[in-house]
Structure formats: C-alpha cells, structure tokens
Amino acid sequence: MNKIILYLKLMRLHQPTGIWLLLWPCWWSIALTTQSHFPSLTLLGLFLLGAIVMRGAGCVINDIIDRKIDAQVVRTKNRPLASGALTLSDALILLAILCFIGLFVLVNLNIAAIIIGFLFFIPVCVYPFMKRWIAWPQIFLGLTFNAGAVVGWAAVSGWEIPLSALILYLSGIFWTLGYDTIYAHQDKKDDMRIGVKSTAVNMREKTKSYIYAFYLIEIMLLIVVGWLVFTVPPYVFYGGVGVAFGHLMWQVKSADLDNPMDCMNKFKSNVMFGWIVFFAIVGEKYIQHSL
Numbered sequence: 001m002n003k004i005i006l007y008l009k010l011m012r013l014h015q016p017t018g019i020w021l022l023l024w025p026c027w028w029s030i031a032l033t034t035q036s037h038f039p040s041l042t043l044l045g046l047f048l049l050g051a052i053v054m055r056g057a058g059c060v061i062n063d064i065i066d067r068k069i070d071a072q073v074v075r076t077k078n079r080p081l082a083s084g085a086l087t088l089s090d091a092l093i094l095l096a097i098l099c100f101i102g103l104f105v106l107v108n109l110n111i112a113a114i115i116i117g118f119l120f121f122i123p124v125c126v127y128p129f130m131k132r133w134i135a136w137p138q139i140f141l142g143l144t145f146n147a148g149a150v151v152g153w154a155a156v157s158g159w160e161i162p163l164s165a166l167i168l169y170l171s172g173i174f175w176t177l178g179y180d181t182i183y184a185h186q187d188k189k190d191d192m193r194i195g196v197k198s199t200a201v202n203m204r205e206k207t208k209s210y211i212y213a214f215y216l217i218e219i220m221l222l223i224v225v226g227w228l229v230f231t232v233p234p235y236v237f238y239g240g241v242g243v244a245f246g247h248l249m250w251q252v253k254s255a256d257l258d259n260p261m262d263c264m265n266k267f268k269s270n271v272m273f274g275w276i277v278f279f280a281i282v283g284e285k286y287i288q289h290s291l
Helices: 002-010 017-033 041-070 088-107 111-133 137-145 148-157 163-194 199-229 235-254 260-268 270-290
Strands: none
Touching: 002 041, 002 088, 017 041, 017 137, 017 148, 017 163, 017 199, 017 270, 041 088, 041 111, 041 148, 088 111, 111 137, 111 148, 137 163, 148 163, 163 199, 163 235, 163 260, 163 270, 199 235, 235 270, 260 270
C-alpha cells in the first residue's frame, strides 16, 4: 500500500492542477469543432483519462531525468525519486503501465489523432532537458502541454485541421508561458544557485510585464479563433473570453512573485480560467445551434 501511495505521488495525482492544464486545450478544441449542441461525453471522457495518464507519465519522465536536481531544491527534495523512496526501476515500471493505458486511449480515437498523439509524445520526453539548454524552457512546455488543441480537433474532424486549430494551439502556448513563469518563481532562488534555466530567472523584475503581454496575446488569439469558427458573431463566446481575460489580469496584478505559496495559488487559479473558456465555447455552440 505504501508503494502505491508513492506511485500516486510520483504521478502527482495529489496535485491535479497539471491534469486540468493539459486537459483544457483538448476539451476546448473538441467543443469548438463538434457539430452538435454539446461535445461527445465519450470523447471528453477519453481525453480526461488520457490527460491523467499522460500528465502522470510526463511527471515520471521529468523526475527520472531531474532526480539529482530535485534533491537540491527545497520544494522538490521530498519527491519519491529524489528522496530515494522509490528506485529507478520502480519509476520505469510505472512509466510502462501509464504508457500502456495511454495507448489504450489513443487506439480508441481515429487514425489522425493516433498519429498526431504519437508525434507529440516526443517533446514530452525531451522537455525535461530544456531547463539545461535554453533560457525559456517554458516555450517547449507550451508546445507539449497544448498538443491537445490539435489532437482534440483531429479526434473530431480527422485530418481536416484548419487554421483555427493551429491558432488555438498557439494561444495555449502563450497561456503556458504566463502561468508557468508564475509557477517557476517558486524555485527561482534554488534555480539560480544550481544553474537551472527558466523564464523566472531570465525575466526577474520584468516578469509581470512579460506575463501581461503573454496573456494579452493569448486572449487576442482566442478572439481570432472565435471569429474563424463561429458562423455569426459569437457574442457569448467573446463575453466569456472577456471574463477570462479579467481573471488573468487579476492573477498577474495580485501575484506576489516573492511568495512561493502565492505563486502556487495563482498558478492553480488557471483551472478556473479553463472552465470559463470552456463554458463560453459550449454556451456559444448551444445558442448558435438553437437559432
């Protein structure tokens, strides 16, 4: 039983925010491309399971690669691999199980989603090395975490992936740049001491200006997606996006970047942002199908 608990901790199931952040681009794209009043519950469920296992797999891969670095950081030193509570063999067994479940999810999708999903697993494996190589590893995280914007679209429409899907993907990348920069401020002192790269270390006192810009670009791109997808002016969608933008502005303005707990709370608040955008899409779809 104790090992099972350690496995769940290695997957970060006790910290579900990452699951939601991985899931939202999937659900947004499914909701945008569906032809009915509401997206398929089966498809939403498959992508929820996929987000749980792939986020877990990503955490395992990250902890295998970063176990020596994690042991030197206050926030991560008690993780199962960094602390020695689990062995490398334990982690590899769990990774194999998660990948098998992920494969089960993929084979229940169409061929386009399967192939695209496989391709996006490559950056999942490469991302942990980015903090050693580039000053803005959050860009690569954005490329990875928002893959669902394309995979979800493909799961509904096959290979007919329009410009709007790619713009949604790009929007998500800027969203990730914002929220993960806030997240990275938790570890900036340890990162500077160890030599780990991040946007928090790179931007320092200019961080909030950068995040404001990231979020503004993200919202502008979401507006473009709405303009491309909906057949009549999507006022409900635009209204929801406006509320979501207000949430992001509150997030940045009120964030205390020198307080790790506040950084974590602001990071978690992005789950609410995801719900707002999702309901804006679903509400607009319902109204336009009812006209």
